[in-house]
Amino acid sequence: MDGYWTSHSLNEGPQFISRSFGPQLEVPRYDISQVALVSVVLEDGARSQFDAIRLIVVTKEVGINIHLPKYRQSLTRRRALLARQGVLGPVSDKTALKQPTCTVFLELLRPKGLLGLPRRKPKLVQMTSYCPSQQDLQVIYDHAQPCDPVHASMFLFLACSTNLEPVRTIFSDGIHSTQAVIRAHAFRVFPLATRSKCPELPPHIVRRIAEFAIVHKERGWRKMLMSYGLVSRAWKQVLDIYFKGLGSGPGEAIADKPWVSSVARSLDLRPERGALIHSFSVYDYALKSNAMGHDNYTVQDWDALLTILGHVDPAGLRVIYLPISLPASVAGDLLTRFFALCGVKELHLGKSHGKNENVPFDIDTIQSWISQWPDLSVLALDSWSKSGDIDVATAPSTSGQFNLRNLTLSSGTLSASQLRRLIPSSIPRLKTLRLTHVDGFSNHDFTLFLRAVASTLEEIFVTDCEFSRGSPSEEFALDAAMPTLTALVRLYARGPGLASSLTLARKPVSYNRVGPRRLMPSITLRLGKDDVLSNELLQAVEVTGWETITVRFPVSQDVPLAVVRSTMAAALRRGISVSLGLIEEDPYGPSMRVRLLGLDLRG
Numbered sequence: 001m002d003g004y005w006t007s008h009s010l011n012e013g014p015q016f017i018s019r020s021f022g023p024q025l026e027v028p029r030y031d032i033s034q035v036a037l038v039s040v041v042l043e044d045g046a047r048s049q050f051d052a053i054r055l056i057v058v059t060k061e062v063g064i065n066i067h068l069p070k071y072r073q074s075l076t077r078r079r080a081l082l083a084r085q086g087v088l089g090p091v092s093d094k095t096a097l098k099q100p101t102c103t104v105f106l107e108l109l110r111p112k113g114l115l116g117l118p119r120r121k122p123k124l125v126q127m128t129s130y131c132p133s134q135q136d137l138q139v140i141y142d143h144a145q146p147c148d149p150v151h152a153s154m155f156l157f158l159a160c161s162t163n164l165e166p167v168r169t170i171f172s173d174g175i176h177s178t179q180a181v182i183r184a185h186a187f188r189v190f191p192l193a194t195r196s197k198c199p200e201l202p203p204h205i206v207r208r209i210a211e212f213a214i215v216h217k218e219r220g221w222r223k224m225l226m227s228y229g230l231v232s233r234a235w236k237q238v239l240d241i242y243f244k245g246l247g248s249g250p251g252e253a254i255a256d257k258p259w260v261s262s263v264a265r266s267l268d269l270r271p272e273r274g275a276l277i278h279s280f281s282v283y284d285y286a287l288k289s290n291a292m293g294h295d296n297y298t299v300q301d302w303d304a305l306l307t308i309l310g311h312v313d314p315a316g317l318r319v320i321y322l323p324i325s326l327p328a329s330v331a332g333d334l335l336t337r338f339f340a341l342c343g344v345k346e347l348h349l350g351k352s353h354g355k356n357e358n359v360p361f362d363i364d365t366i367q368s369w370i371s372q373w374p375d376l377s378v379l380a381l382d383s384w385s386k387s388g389d390i391d392v393a394t395a396p397s398t399s400g401q402f403n404l405r406n407l408t409l410s411s412g413t414l415s416a417s418q419l420r421r422l423i424p425s426s427i428p429r430l431k432t433l434r435l436t437h438v439d440g441f442s443n444h445d446f447t448l449f450l451r452a453v454a455s456t457l458e459e460i461f462v463t464d465c466e467f468s469r470g471s472p473s474e475e476f477a478l479d480a481a482m483p484t485l486t487a488l489v490r491l492y493a494r495g496p497g498l499a500s501s502l503t504l505a506r507k508p509v510s511y512n513r514v515g516p517r518r519l520m521p522s523i524t525l526r527l528g529k530d531d532v533l534s535n536e537l538l539q540a541v542e543v544t545g546w547e548t549i550t551v552r553f554p555v556s557q558d559v560p561l562a563v564v565r566s567t568m569a570a571a572l573r574r575g576i577s578v579s580l581g582l583i584e585e586d587p588y589g590p591s592m593r594v595r596l597l598g599l600d601l602r603g
Contacts, residue, residue, distance in 0.1 A: 004046060006104070008126050009186045034160045036124060037184040040104050042152035045191040051099040053154040054144035058137040059108035061122065065161050066108070066141040101144065104187055108140065108160070122162065124185055200234055210238035219256045243276040246284050260285035261300070264307040274311030281321035297323075302330040306337070315343045324349040324383055325360040338369060346378035351411070360385040363418050370402065377429075380408040406432045413440035419449055428453040434461040443467040443477050450481035458487050458519075464495040475502070482506040489519040496528025504532075504540035504549065522548035526583065534559045537567045541576060550579045557582075564597045 040053050057066055105127040145154055201209075210228045214221040222242065229239040263285060267274050287301045326334060347370060349361065361369075362385040370376050379402070403424040419441045424430075430453040446467050450457070460478075467477060478493060479502035486508050493499050504523065523546045525532060532551060541549070549571070553559050564580055571578035581596040 003192050005190055005192060007188045010183055034163055035182050036158050038156045040154045040187045043188055043190050046189050047149040047152040050102040052101040052144050052146050054101050054103040057106045057141035058139050060136050066158050102189055206235055207238060210241055221256050240276050243273050246277055246279050257286040260287055260304040264304040267308060267311040271311050275313040275316055277312045278316055279319040280309055280317055283321055306333055309337055314341050317341055317344060319346040321348045344373045345375050348380045351382045367421055377405040379404055382410040384412045403429055405429050408434040409438050410436040414438060416441045416445045419445055423449060423452045428456050430457055432459040435465050436463040439466040443469045446477035447480045450477060451484050454484035456487055459490045461492045462498055476500055478503045489521045491523045494526040498527060501532045501536035501540045504544050507545040509545040520547045524550040526552040529554045529557050534563045538570055541567055541570045548577045552581050552583045555582045555584045
């Protein structure tokens with residue numbers, strides 16, 4: 001249709017239709033996942049230019065047909081009523097039409113998947129051009145109806161011989177419910193002569209529109225971003241949002257990831273966009289190894305990642321997400337490039353998945369690495385190596401010290417000297433400390449570390465860690481450091497030999513605030529047998545600065561009911577929330593069950 005342009009939308013109609021049936025009801029004879037709605041609307045300026053609207057559906061697939069579903073009685077009655085009024089009728093004699101026919105061509109296309117194989121579900125797409133002489137295309141549906149300036153639209157309810165959309169089956173309260181999406185293809189026809197010029201919006205408004213459109217990064221978000229960038233020359237700036245939005249962690253689910261090799265080639269063509277990348281994460285991309293059915297990175301994947309890293313601005317990169325194990329063939333090159341960075345603020349080295357043939361970083365290499373980043377504030381390490389297996393001959397010596405805000409260490413061994421390197425030489429700013437399955441340094445070393453950062457530390461999470469004590473009479477690190485932890489508002493300790501009732505009794509009163517809201521100091525203890533004696537609880541509750549206390553005793557520990565009653569009564573008098581319980585092993589799995597104590601006395 002020369003002189004006209006069309007818009008295609010999938011959001012102008014019902015999205016979900018469900019049908020429920022119980023044991024006594026039959027499955028619906030017709031599957032709603034095989035249905036599609038198609039509407040063609042002539043807008044102002046085009047209504048008087050056509051006498052009929054025609055829809056033609058073609059396909060290259062064999063054995064697929066489209067027809068009108070038999071069960072749409074309501075639409076059939078409406079069509080019959082309009083026909084009697086002389087509004088609608090079949091286009092039998094096309095020579096009698098004074099104006100041309102508005103024809104829309106659709107193709108039933110079976111797109112290819114990630115591996116290049118055809119998908120099982122075809123979809124309808126609009127054809128930009130169609131030649132009736134094409135031998136590989138066959139017409140499977142052809143419908144035309146007259147139109148006039150008052151009734152300038154066509155609405156069709158089509159049924160295909162194969163599924164067009166997936167079907168989900170839900171079982172609830174003895175009822176099976178099938179739910180499917182019905183795509184509503186809406187086509188609007190506009191004359192070019194009356195098309196108004198798109199107003200020039202400020203660049204920041206254009207960028208916000210695109211950011212809101214892809215905020216959840218659902219499947220198809222990259223294609224949507226491309227369509228926004230093709231609106232006009234003024235909108236092409238939104239394509240940069242892709243590179244500025246990189247940096248997803250391993251726990252973030254992004255449904256539509258680009259191939260890492262494609263991003264590397266794109267940066268090779270447009271190197272200036274490398275300055276837009278502020279986060280480097282291997283979890284942002286679809287890897288060749290994923291297509292091969294495993295999670296282990298291939299050499300080609302790492303080559304592409306190194307290419308991307310080579311284009312970033314050394315002073316502009318802020319966040320890094322990497323697995324802590326790397327192939328020996330790329331580890332040296334990767335470290336050399338990271339040593340050249342100077343503006344990194346967050347480093348996350350996560351546990352590697354797949355095969356164990358890669359070489360993990362050791363803690364000395366990591367500390368040598370990050371000592372060159374004075375602005376580093378977040379460090380998260382998981383499953384590092386004890387000894388240096390990676391050649392770091394080019395690495396500078398660990399001369400600097402760190403001043404972190406957030407430190408997370410999991411599943412590794414840390415010596416006393418390595419722990420002391422994490423103590424800031426200037427005023428501390430550490431706010432959150434997380435330790436999980438960490439050993440290697442003593443209880444005394446941990447005490448010194450806590451006291452060094454006590455003035456700013458707000459949250460402590462210690463899980464299943466082993467800190468050796470010099471003698472049985474030596475106080476636990478949390479007990480010894482608690483009087484100095486004036487900023488602490490949250491403590492979680494799980495595992496034997498971490499704390500005692502002194503951690504409860506020695507907590508000073510805290511007045512930390514987040515804006516106008518005061519944080520309520522809370523503590524959760526799940527310790528070993530007799531780490532917290534039940535007869536010491538009452539004295540601790542009467543003087544503690546904690547306002548929310550949760551204590552879980554091992555089921556083998558004797559907790560007299562009289563002590564529980566006295567402790568709960570003292571907590572009620574002071575306005576403190578206290579929860580006491582026994583931890584029981586779940587006979588049906590590895591999880592734990594909690595049996596609460598003193599429920600009848602809680603306010």
